[in-house]
Amino acid sequence: MMIPACPLADLPRGEAFRLEIDPPVTVFHTEDGELFAIDDTCTHQDASLADGWVEDCWVECPLHASKFNLKTGEVDAPPAKLPVRTHEVVVDNGMVYVKLSTVAPNLPHCVARKLAGTLA
Amino acid sequence: MVGASLAGLSAARSLRKQGYDGRLVVIGDELHRPYDRPPLSKEFLAGTMGEADLVLEMDDEDLGAEWLLGARATGLDRTDRAVRLADGREVRADGIVVATGAAARTLPGSEGLAGVHVLRTLDDARSLREELAGGGRLVVIGGGFVGAEVASTAYALGLDVTVVEVAPTPLAGPLGETMGAIVSALHADHGVRLLCGVGVKGLSGERRVDAVLLEDGRSVPADIVVVGVGARPCVEWLEGSGVELDNGVKCGADGRTSLAGVVAVGDCANWYDPRAGAHRRVEHWTGARERPDAAIATLLAWGATEPGVPRPPYFWSDQYGVKIQFAGHAAGADSVTIEEGAADDRNVLAVYRRAGEPVAALGMNQPRLFTRWRKQLARTTS
Numbered sequence: 001m002m003i004p005a006c007p008l009a010d011l012p013r014g015e016a017f018r019l020e021i022d023p024p025v026t027v028f029h030t031e032d033g034e035l036f037a038i039d040d041t042c043t044h045q046d047a048s049l050a051d052g053w054v055e056d057c058w059v060e061c062p063l064h065a066s067k068f069n070l071k072t073g074e075v076d077a078p079p080a081k082l083p084v085r086t087h088e089v090v091v092d093n094g095m096v097y098v099k100l101s102t103v104a105p106n107l108p109h110c111v112a113r114k115l116a117g118t119l120a
Numbered sequence: 121m122v123g124a125s126l127a128g129l130s131a132a133r134s135l136r137k138q139g140y141d142g143r144l145v146v147i148g149d150e151l152h153r154p155y156d157r158p159p160l161s162k163e164f165l166a167g168t169m170g171e172a173d174l175v176l177e178m179d180d181e182d183l184g185a186e187w188l189l190g191a192r193a194t195g196l197d198r199t200d201r202a203v204r205l206a207d208g209r210e211v212r213a214d215g216i217v218v219a220t221g222a223a224a225r226t227l228p229g230s231e232g233l234a235g236v237h238v239l240r241t242l243d244d245a246r247s248l249r250e251e252l253a254g255g256g257r258l259v260v261i262g263g264g265f266v267g268a269e270v271a272s273t274a275y276a277l278g279l280d281v282t283v284v285e286v287a288p289t290p291l292a293g294p295l296g297e298t299m300g301a302i303v304s305a306l307h308a309d310h311g312v313r314l315l316c317g318v319g320v321k322g323l324s325g326e327r328r329v330d331a332v333l334l335e336d337g338r339s340v341p342a343d344i345v346v347v348g349v350g351a352r353p354c355v356e357w358l359e360g361s362g363v364e365l366d367n368g369v370k371c372g373a374d375g376r377t378s379l380a381g382v383v384a385v386g387d388c389a390n391w392y393d394p395r396a397g398a399h400r401r402v403e404h405w406t407g408a409r410e411r412p413d414a415a416i417a418t419l420l421a422w423g424a425t426e427p428g429v430p431r432p433p434y435f436w437s438d439q440y441g442v443k444i445q446f447a448g449h450a451a452g453a454d455s456v457t458i459e460e461g462a463a464d465d466r467n468v469l470a471v472y473r474r475a476g477e478p479v480a481a482l483g484m485n486q487p488r489l490f491t492r493w494r495k496q497l498a499r500t501t502s
Contacts, residue, residue: 051488053495062487063436063443064158065406077133077409078176079156109168 005037005096017096018050023105025087025098026050028070030057036070037087037098043106044080082106121185122193122203123219124148125157126405127386129176131217131412132183138416144185145211147203149192149220152242153177158405160245161269162438166276167249174242193220196361198379215419217412218358218369218377218384222351222403227261227323234328236345239266248346252277256343259283259332261320263290263304265437267348272439275312282313282340284320284332296450299470299482302463306440309466315340351403353388366390368401374427375415381422383415394429396449404435432480432497442466443487447494448480456482460489469493 003025006017011029019025024040026049034057040049042061051062058067058076066080073083083106088099121128124146132146148154155174163169177183188205195204202212224238237248248270252258258274260267263285271281283290291300307314319335323345332340353368363377364370369384371377373392377384386408390401410431417425437444450456453472461467461484469489472480478500483490 047487051491053491062491063445065409065434077130078178081178109173 001100002090003098003100005098008091008094008096011035011096014054016050016054018048019098023107023111024048025100027089027096027098028054028059030054030070034070035089035091035096037089038068038070038073039084039087039105039107041084041105041107041111042066042068042080043075043082043084043108044078045108046111049084121146121217121219123217123221123386123388124150124154124187124189125219125221125386125408126154126176127221127389127408127412128217128219129154130409131219131385131416132185134412134416135420136183138413138420140416140420141184142214144183145188145213146185147188147191147193147205147211149190150241150243151190153187153189155242157240158436160242161239161266162273164245165239165249165252165270165273167253171242193357196358196363196382198362201381214381216382217415217419218355218363218382218388219386219408219412220354220357220388222353222368222387224347224351225349227320227347227349230323230329230345230347233323233325235325235343236323236329236347238347239270240351248344251344252279254343255279257282257341258344258346259340259342260346260348261332262348262350263287263307263314263316264348264350265291265294265435267346268304268307268439269437270346270348271307271312272310275310275440279344282315282342283307284315284318284334284340286317286319288317290314290316294450295446295482296453296456296472298456299450299468302466302468303439303444303482303484306442306466310440351387353390353401355388366399370399372427373429374418374425375411376418376422381419383419385412385415391430394427395432396452400433400449402433404433406431406434432494434494443483443485445483445487445490445494446480447490448472448478448497450480453479461486 017027026040027037047063053060057070060067064079067076073086085101090097154176192206202210224240230236257280260271260283263283289300290304321333324331368388368390371391375383387403390399393400432448434447456472458470460469468484469486470482481493
């Protein structure tokens with residue numbers, strides 16, 4: 001599924017755009033000018049990676065400092081242990097689109113429960 | 121590797137990452153493989169996280185280490201660089217990483233009284249969790265981060281909670297007076313009593329605690345007491361070893377100690393901080409996670425590497441549903457301003473400055489702006 005995110009002009013280098021879908025996905029525009037999309041929620045706890053610290057092609061979770069690779073989704077070290085999903089980014093006519101992965105997401109316990117509707 | 125918690129594990133990882141493929145022995149005084157401590161006062165205590173969630177090693181991780189667990193180091197022999205263990209064994213090494221952490225301070229005279237807890241280890245947390253499940257009146261001695269988090273968790277579990285803090289303002293050390301007052305106001309917001317500026321004289325009770333006795337003569341009834349009055353570095357075992365001790369292991373800016381071939385990391389290590397121009401013992405998770413990289417580089421190439429400037433210390437806390445984040449050093453700041461949000465809303469981004477230069481930042485439910493400031497601090501103070 002291809003989802004329009006935002007105009008490329010609205011996403012300068014070093015910035016991130018969070019797509020408010022369920023679960024949310026974030027598009028990162030790195031300082032080197034590359035575009036990556038990954039699941040926005042840290043696999044450890046409910047934190048938004050869009051708020052994280054991007055360096056090279058890694059984003060550090062804003063809370064507990066696990067880093068996720070923007071290209072592969074892999075995590076460098078706990079507390080997070082599972083990778084995030086990566087999604088394909090397509091730029092067409094100045095618009096950024098995200099082609100969503102069909103793999104199951106690795107959501108933290110609390111968010112997974114929320115999605116399943118068992119948490120008020 | 122003497123110490124098998126986050127700092128020891130991170131050092132073991134750094135060793136392998138930096139190409140060391142020799143024998144690696146990890147000595148830990150607890151029986152557990154490395155586990156994550158921050159959740160012990162929060163999610164684990166609340167019951168929303170189990171023991172399996174605390175494991176710090178990845179499922180497929182193999183560091184090729186020999187684990188000597190339940191083994192306490194009692195001495196270090198500098199001549200043959202050997203670590204002596206409590207059971208009489210001795211481990212000789214070419215390089216030693218000291219990562220023995222810190223131990224919770226206790227209240228003199230509270231030994232053997234049921235219902236009195238500290239919170240530092242998994243075993244501490246198990247026993248406190250079991251006791252909190254019974255409900256009742258909890259008195260937390262110490263309004264620091266561990267105390268505040270326990271109070272917050274116990275409040276959510278439905279206990280009647282009182283926090284006693286000897287200083288006029290809790291958290292004034294790490295956060296300064298102004299922000300310490302704002303953050304500790306979270307207790308009153310939720311109906312948790314906060315008694316400040318009063319010391320604890322002792323505990324009353326025969327076999328089980330029944331009250332906390334205050335210096336001003338008041339007595340606070342208690343079914344459970346948690347003593348959260350800080351931690352002391354576990355370095356007694358190094359006394360007389362030649363490793364210089366001063367508020368923990370005295371270290372250079374790269375983790376080196378006064379003995380060649382010995383570095384120290386984590387809560388027990390008092391690193392020189394080039395930013396502050398002084399030694400600072402940082403008891404934060406992120407320090408235990410990040411600094412071993414530098415210390416291992418030092419250990420593997422003694423004297424051949426230039427110490428880099430570490431990132432400003434960073435820690436977080438979760439209290440009453442508010443995400444608290446802090447980076448930098450509040451001590452030495454001459455001003456603190458709220459740049460975003462409002463103190464009354466418990467939604468704040470505050471910046472600490474010295475002579476106009478930012479030296480620290482505090483966020484309450486402001487992760488995005490906080491990250492921005494944390495990056496800014498790393499740039500301006502490096």
